[in-house]
Amino acid sequence: MQQQKIDIIQDGEEIPQNLVTKYGLSGRDFTYFYSDKKEKNVYYSNFVGLIRSGQDDSILFSMPKHYMNKDKFLNLDLTHQYQIIKSITKSINKAIDISQFTRYKHNTDVVGTFSFESYHQICNYYQTYGLYRNLGNYYKKGSGRHISWKKTISLSNEYFIDGKLMIIPFVTKKKLKLTNIITDCMIFVLNYTQAMYGNFIEVYPAPELIEYGINPKILENVDGIIEQLFQIKTRIFKDKEKQLIDNLIIFLKRVNSKSKKVSQAIKDYNYEHVWEKAVEEYLNIHFDDVKDEQLIFSKKVLNKYHFKKISSNYDKNNEKRRLEPDHYYFNKKSKSLYIFDSKYYIKIDDLNHKQLVYHFLFGNKEQAKKIYDALIVPYEGPTMTEVHVNILSEFLKDNQKVKIYLCKLNSNSVIKEFIK
Known part of the structure; x- marks a missing residue:
C-alpha cells in the first residue's frame, strides 16, 4: 500500500507557492508580502490544522509555531506523524471545550469541513443513551407487567367462571423501538468521522456500528436530509433530543455529496x-x-x-x-x-x-x-x-x-x- 503523502508547513512561516495552489489556500489561510528580493508575493501560513487534498489522498499539516522542526517531522514514520497531528487537533478541540465556559469563544476561530463541537455532542449522546430510538406503543394478548384494561375490555371476551366475571385474555402494552432518520444520521456521523478523520483526530470508537458503513444516500442528499431533520425537530419536545438534532444538522452542513472529492479541512486561525x-x-x-x-x-x-x-x-x-x-x-x-x-x-x-x-x-x-x-x-x-x-x-x-x-x-x- 502506498504511503500517504504529508506536506508540512508551519504557522507564521513561508508557504511554497505550489502548496498554496495544490490545497486551494485562500482568504484567512495566509498573509502575504511582496518580496523585492524574490520579485513576487511571498505567502505565510496563518493557521494551525490540516487540509486533506481533493486531488489525491495527500495531507497538508500546518504545525504550531515552534512546535517541532519541519525536517524532524518529515523524518518520522507515518504512525508518529499521525500521532502528532492528532495531538494538535486534540489541543484545538480541548480549547474549544474550555472556551464554552468563558467569554472567550475560541470555536469561532476554528473553521473547516468538520465540526468538533457537534461531533463530540453527538458522541456524548451516544455514550449516554445509545442510538436514538423512536418509541411506539403496541399491544399484545397475554399476561405481562403492563396490562391495558381499556384494550382488554374492548378486545377480549367475557366469561363467567365459578360465578365470577372474567375477561380473558389480558392485553398488555409493549414498547416498540423504531429506528428513523435520526438514528441513521447518528450512525453516519460516527462512521464517517472514523473513516475520514480517524488518523488525525481523537474519535469515539464504535466498532458495533462498522457493519452499517457510510450510508451513501445521506451523502447524496445532504440538503434533503437536513430539511427532514428540521421538520422532525418541530415534533420533538425533549431538550436533549432537540440538541441532538441541532448537532446532526451542524455536522451535516459541513458535508456535501462530493465530500470525498473536495478538500477536507480543520483550521484554527487563533x-x-x-x-x-x-x-x-x-x-x-x-x-x-x-x-x-x-x-x-x-x-x-x-x-x-x-x-x-x-x-x-x-x-x-x-x-x-x-x-x-x-x-x-x-x-x-x-x-x-x-x-x-x-x-x-x-x-x-x-x-x-x-x-x-x-x-x-x-x-x-x-x-x-x-x-x-x-x-x-x-x-x-x-x-x-x-x-x-x-x-x-x-x-x-x-x-x-x-x-x-x-x-x-x-x-x-x-x-x-x-x-x-
Whole structure:
C-alpha cells in the first residue's frame, strides 16, 4: 500500500507557492508580502490544522509555531506523524471545550469541513443513551407487567367462571423501538468521522456500528436530509433530543455529496488561544519557582500555584479600559506576585510595555514585596529562561529592580500535558 503523502508547513512561516495552489489556500489561510528580493508575493501560513487534498489522498499539516522542526517531522514514520497531528487537533478541540465556559469563544476561530463541537455532542449522546430510538406503543394478548384494561375490555371476551366475571385474555402494552432518520444520521456521523478523520483526530470508537458503513444516500442528499431533520425537530419536545438534532444538522452542513472529492479541512486561525490555555494548565501543574533568573519547572505534579487570567479596570472614567494579564498569581503570605503573559510569537525583540504597566499597577495594588514578570513563548528545544528586559536604575526609585524574563517553554511538553 502506498504511503500517504504529508506536506508540512508551519504557522507564521513561508508557504511554497505550489502548496498554496495544490490545497486551494485562500482568504484567512495566509498573509502575504511582496518580496523585492524574490520579485513576487511571498505567502505565510496563518493557521494551525490540516487540509486533506481533493486531488489525491495527500495531507497538508500546518504545525504550531515552534512546535517541532519541519525536517524532524518529515523524518518520522507515518504512525508518529499521525500521532502528532492528532495531538494538535486534540489541543484545538480541548480549547474549544474550555472556551464554552468563558467569554472567550475560541470555536469561532476554528473553521473547516468538520465540526468538533457537534461531533463530540453527538458522541456524548451516544455514550449516554445509545442510538436514538423512536418509541411506539403496541399491544399484545397475554399476561405481562403492563396490562391495558381499556384494550382488554374492548378486545377480549367475557366469561363467567365459578360465578365470577372474567375477561380473558389480558392485553398488555409493549414498547416498540423504531429506528428513523435520526438514528441513521447518528450512525453516519460516527462512521464517517472514523473513516475520514480517524488518523488525525481523537474519535469515539464504535466498532458495533462498522457493519452499517457510510450510508451513501445521506451523502447524496445532504440538503434533503437536513430539511427532514428540521421538520422532525418541530415534533420533538425533549431538550436533549432537540440538541441532538441541532448537532446532526451542524455536522451535516459541513458535508456535501462530493465530500470525498473536495478538500477536507480543520483550521484554527487563533492558536494563540490554545497556547494560552495550555500554558496556564502547565504552570499550575509543573511550575516550581523563579530561581537564579530561571523559571523552574518540575517533571512531577506539583500543583503549587493557581494561575488564572484576570481582568481589572484601572480607569475611573472608563470601565472598558482594563488590564488583562494571562497568568496571574499573588501569594498573600509571602507577598510575592507572579505576572506571566503567553506570547504565541516566532520571536520577541522589542520591549513589551504592557508588561511594565502590569508590574507597576498590580504591584502597587497588591503592595507586593517581590514581583516576577515573564513572557512565555513556544520553543522546540529544552525549556530555558533569559532576561528579556532589565530596567536601568536611573529610571526607578527606592532601589527598585524590574526584570522581565523571556521563558522559552518546550511546546511538545506543554501540549502533551494539555491533552492528557
